[in-house]
Amino acid sequence: MKANIGNTDRVIRIVLGLAIIAWGAMSQNWLGAIGLVPLATAFLRWCPAYLPFGISTCKRG
16 A cells, blocks of 8 residues: 555545544444544555545655
């Protein structure tokens, strides 16, 4: 898997993922688990949704 997520995109995904998880915990709603998706893609630095469109926010080769 070639990295296709840059630093800014990664930070946004981490913040968004944590916010969704926090919302789920505060509202006692299992939908907060959706926050794991942006967290996982941030830590893997790879987003499968970017592949069909050829998008890459990663500046390194």
